[in-house]
Amino acid sequence: MAASSTAIYHATATAPVNIAVIKYWGKASTKLNTPTNSSLSVTLSQEDLRTITTASCSPSFESDALWLNGAVHDVSNARSQACFAELRALRKAKEDRDSSLPPLSTYKLHLISENNFPTAAGLASSAAGFAAFVRAIADLYELDENPTELSRIARQGSGSACRSLFGGFVAWEKGSRDDGYDSVAVQVAPESHWPTIRAAILVISDAKKGVSSTxxxxxxxxxxxxxxNRANVVVPARMEAMKKAIAERDFETFADLTMADSNSFHAVCLDTIPPIFYMNDASRAAVRVVEEINRCAGKKVAAYTFDAGPNAVIYYDESNQNIVLGALKKGTADVPGWSEKHLDINASLPDGFNETILTALSGNVSRVILTGVGSGPLKVPREQALIDEQGNPRPAQ
Amino acid sequence: MAASSTAIYHATATAPVNIAVIKYWGKASTKLNTPTNSSLSVTLSQEDLRTITTASCSPSFESDALWLNGAVHDVSNARSQACFAELRALRKAKEDRDSSLPPLSTYKLHLISENNFPTAAGLASSAAGFAAFVRAIADLYELDENPTELSRIARQGSGSACRSLFGGFVAWEKGSRDDGYDSVAVQVAPESHWPTIRAAILVISDAKKGVSSTxxxxxxxxxxxxxxNRANVVVPARMEAMKKAIAERDFETFADLTMADSNSFHAVCLDTIPPIFYMNDASRAAVRVVEEINRCAGKKVAAYTFDAGPNAVIYYDESNQNIVLGALKKGTADVPGWSEKHLDINASLPDGFNETILTALSGNVSRVILTGVGSGPLKVPREQALIDEQGNPRPAQ
Known part of the structure; x- marks a missing residue:
């Protein structure tokens, strides 16, 4: 079948955000985008945080292009180009094996991408973005590669994007090969294994511009x-312990490891010359609130973790929703995010809670996002594609 | 000579504050108060920060007692008792060798102590306090032991106090003996070796009560x-490098090591379960101001360090006074401490200084203390003793 010059091929996929509980920090190779240590994340529900991307190609397109939330973005950077090249090579091999296939690998690509959450809020948007990018093109090209194979490609776009190709609990194994081939993501457990894991994200304002992760x-x-020592000794032991905690649905151990690893990551940031600070006084107030919730509960019912920014992500099990969210709501009741969920949560503190700890949090949280563990990338029906018949972004619905 | 029952013996000494540039953090033995790693400090001038202590004893005193800034303090704690016992044993041995000496070792002690700076400001007051305590009693007892020998005693009162028995640049060698005998302070260089080292202390308010150092x-x-890794690998290498930098009066290396070690110390605090935070947003603003001063100067002209609290101690060489103090004064011109020194410093920023960095500092500094490297403990003339003829604290002058 020969393609007409106006044929437009497209496929649309969504991909989730993931928030690591064992952190990725440090590149073994900047060229291959391989990490100095393995990492492990929880994939968050796409109802709350996801990127949707339509990948399209056509003999009529004149250049590769990307629109993100309506604005044109550069795709000439090495990372985007590496992803394009790898995906086209896989398509080319498929076309070589079956000459009846249209030569999509030779066409320029248009990618149209939208987030359902604020891109600038420091919520791992690049992970969801590159995962959706790779998944949508793989669907467009009808590639047979499995998510772990695609994760090798997504890793080259944005390291932690590789983990967003799966739902549930996902490890990015650092690998040992010089060519980075075995530096890929694998699913440790699907979301159905421990579906009661929830997350409350406190979006904390950041007065200062942070340092880029890279x-x-x-x-x-x-x-x-x-x-x-962190990369070579501390994290390898913690990875094994975390996999076991997830296998056993042992929230207390999961919490201990999550909090310890977040602090370890920020500790090596502080030990950097010049020092890197991502947590601020409000972040530290969130730490204290979680500690106080756990103290009052008499066990670990909540676990904080912080990425390369001040926002607190607080994991908890649904069975402890009332004590965890009750205290968080007491400290941040006026901010957006509570009412949308229609949860029957009273802003209330457990007996003996030291209320002064909440004062440093109040006023420093701009938004709460209540979410939970979720699925990997999803296919989107053709009629919901973000593209119009000319191959340009469709006006927002 | 037999003492009359009303005889009051006394001696008075002052001791300085010291601020470590290689930090003490972690006890090898809580009983012996020995450290997990060696440390190194700069002794600050007693004109600005010192404790004065009169030690007195008399057959008429009924119990050991301590007055600090006019208030009675407990001396029943193990640390104070350990110092008393060691000093009395040395005096007893001296009395045993010379029966003509009055038996001061059998008398109760009254200690009267005053700081010339705010005790609660987190300015290493316990170091100066225990150093003056030990030095004054040693003088009262006319002990022949040298400062390193006395440092072994002061260490048992407060670890870093051992360094305040010397002026200049002082190492506390952790020692290797099981009984802690060789865990003592030694002078690396006297203040006359590098008299141009200055320090600007930014006293930063702390909304939260910190964790005690111990x-x-x-x-x-x-x-x-x-x-x-910090205690066993990082610090030992840094100790040697710091001694060399001081020997060579190499301010840039001194600054690099000072800043790196402060950050390393706060990094392991953050890596503690639960995490310990001493630096706050204002502390981090001070870090940024120092980095910007150094960037504008094109070399390291200032070095920050933070103890177990938010205050910034900024070391610089007098030759760079104008650029360092000019910028600090620009950010904190309205606070107490600038005018007392009668320094001819214009509040001014070097060319190209990013002034927005100062905004996070302004309003968060309550006081500036301008000081420099100084001498070890000093004897105070008898007529300036803090004691009255009955052995009680003299009213404030």
Whole structure:
């Protein structure tokens, strides 16, 4: 079948955000985008946080292009180009095996992408973005590769994007090969294994512009004297312990490891020259609130973790929803995000809660996002594609 | 000579504050008060920060007692008792050798102590306090032991106090003996070796009550996975490099090591379970201001360090006074401490200084203390003793 010059091929996929509980920090190779240590994340529900991307190609397109939330974005960077090249090579091999296939690998690509959450809020949008990018093109090209194989490609776009190709609980194994081939994501457990894991994200304002993750982790690898021990000794042990905690649905161990690893990551940031600070006074107030919730509960019912920014992600099990969300709501009742969920949560503190701890949090949280563990990328019906008949972004619905 | 029952013996000494540039954090033995790693400090001028202590004893005193800034303090704690016992044993041995000496070792002690700076400001007052305590009693007892020998005693009162028995640049060698005998302070260089080292202390308000150093460092030793590497590998190398930098009066290396070690110490605090935070947003603003001063100068002209609290101590060489103090004064011109020194410093920023960095500092500094490297403990003339003829604190002058 020969394609007409106006044929437009397209496929649409969504991909989730993931928030690591064992953190990725430090590149073994900047060229291959491989990490110095393995990491492990929880995929969050796409109802609350997802990127949707339509990938299209056509002999009529003149250049590769990407629109994100309506604005044109550059795709000439090495990371995007690496993803394009890898995916086209897989398509080309498929076309070589079956000459009846249209030569999509030779056409320019148009990618149209939208987030259902604020891109600038420091919520791992690049992970969801590159995962949706790769998944949508793979669907467009009708590739047979499985998610782990695609994760090798997504990793080259944005390291932690590889973990967003799966739902549930996902490890990014650092691999040992020089060519990075075995630095891929694997699913540790599907979301159905432990569906009661929930997350409350406190979006905390950041007065200062942070350091980019890429330049930050390069500086840490180059200068932190504590970092090699973290990467080579601390994290490998923690990865195994975390996999076991997830296998056993052991929330207390999951919480201990999650909090310890978040702090370890921010510790090596602080040990960098010059020091990198992502947590601020409000982030630390969130730490204290979680500690106080756990103290009052008499066990670990909540676990904080912080990425390369001040936002707190607080994991908990649904069985402890009332104590965890009750206290968080007491501290942040006026901010957006509580009413949307129609949860029957009273803003209330457990007996003996030291209420002064909440004062440092109040006023410093701009939004709450209540979500939970979720699925990997999803196919979107053709009629919901973000593209119009000319191959341009469709006006927002 | 027999003492009359009303005889009052007394001696008075002052001791300085010291601020470590290689930090002490972690006890090898809580009983012996020995450290997990060696440390190194700069002794600050007693014109600005010192404790004065009159030690007195008399057959008429009924119990050991301590007055600090006019208030009675408990001396029944193990640390104070250990110092009393060691000093009395040395005096007793001296009396045994010379029966003509009055038996001061059998008399109760009254200690009267005053700081010339705010005790509660987190300015290492316990170091100066125990150093003056030990020095004054040693003078009262006319002991022949040298400062390193006395440092072994002061260490048992407050670890970092051992460094306040010397002026200039002082190492506390952790020692290797099981009984702690060789865990003592030694002078690396006298203040005359590098008299141009200055310090600007930014007293930063702390909204939250911090964790005590003792309990904090115990928690770090017990729980931080990064700490052993700091104590066993990072600090030993840094100690040698710092001694060399001081020997060569190499301010840039001194600054690099000082800043790196402060950050390393706060990193292992953050890596503690639960995490310990001493620096706050204002502390981090001070870090940024120092980085910006150095960037504008094109070399390291200032070095920040933070103890177990939010205050910034900023070391610089007098030759760079104008650029360092000019910028700090620009950010904190309205606070007490600038005018007292009668320094001819214009509040001004170097060319290209990013002034927005100062905004996070302004309003968060309550006081500036301008000081420099100084001498060890000093004897005070008898007529300036803090004691009255009955052995009680003299009313404030």
């Amino acid at each position: 330049s930050g982790m390069q500086a840490t690898v180059a200068t932190s004297t504590l970092f090699p | 309990s904090g460092m115990q928690a770090t030793v017990a729980t931080s996975t990064l700490f052993p």
